[in-house]
Amino acid sequence: MKALLLIDIQNDFIPGGSLAVPEGDLIIPVANQLQPHFDLVVATQDWHPPDHKSFASNHAGKINFEKIDLHGLEQVLWPDHCVQGSRGADFSDALNLNKVEAIFRKGTDREIDSYSGFFDNGHRKTTALADYLLGKQISQVYIMGLAGDFCVYYTAKDALQLEFQTFLVEDGIRSINPAEFEKAKADVLNRGGQVVQSHSLV
Ligand code: VGL
Ligand code: ZN
Secondary structure: EEEEEEEOOOOHOOOOOOOOOOOOOHHHHHHHHHHHHEEEEEEEEEOOOOOOOOHHOOOOOOOOOOOOEEEOOEEEEEEEOOOOOOOOHHHOOOOOOOOOOEEEEEEOOOOOOOOOOEEEEEEOOEEOOHHHHHOOOOOOEEEOOOHHHHHHHHHHHHHHHHHEEEEEEEEEEOOOOHHHHHHHHHHHHHOOOEEEOHHOOO
């Protein structure tokens, strides 16, 4: 059985949002077209409390995109984004959610960031996404969404480590830094993942 994972297709990651990914809006038609072709569709939602420590605004004297050490992990400091209950945290109105059976929220613990849909960045706590997929007999995961160089990449690495057959849907992904996504793609391929285009799935 195959699942489509829709990663963080939220207003703050779309042009006009506080952490906008260039062309982030262009993946929405891809997400809408692909959904009927999967056994299961799930979405992740970045869902931070206002005092989350991934926000530069919560560190005196720090600026956006600066890197710090946060409890032993390298942390990029982001503009405030996807604050719980805010408009920016909502899924894009253009995204069809009818086929989404479950939503996994992440980044809820103020002390640690969570790029992957499966675990926080320290692999300390799980979101239960893996158990959910296994319970639904899913062996193949197709991953798309935002941002390619962060949450999509980390989700794919964890999916591979969990031994799901893992596919990046390339035209359904946009990145904060496209050059970084090229490296991420190479790493995913190296770990046994595959890269596909959405037209091959419909
Ligand atoms: C993301 C940075 C911070 C993402 C989330 O969804 O890729 N990036 N929080
Ligand atoms: Zn975030």
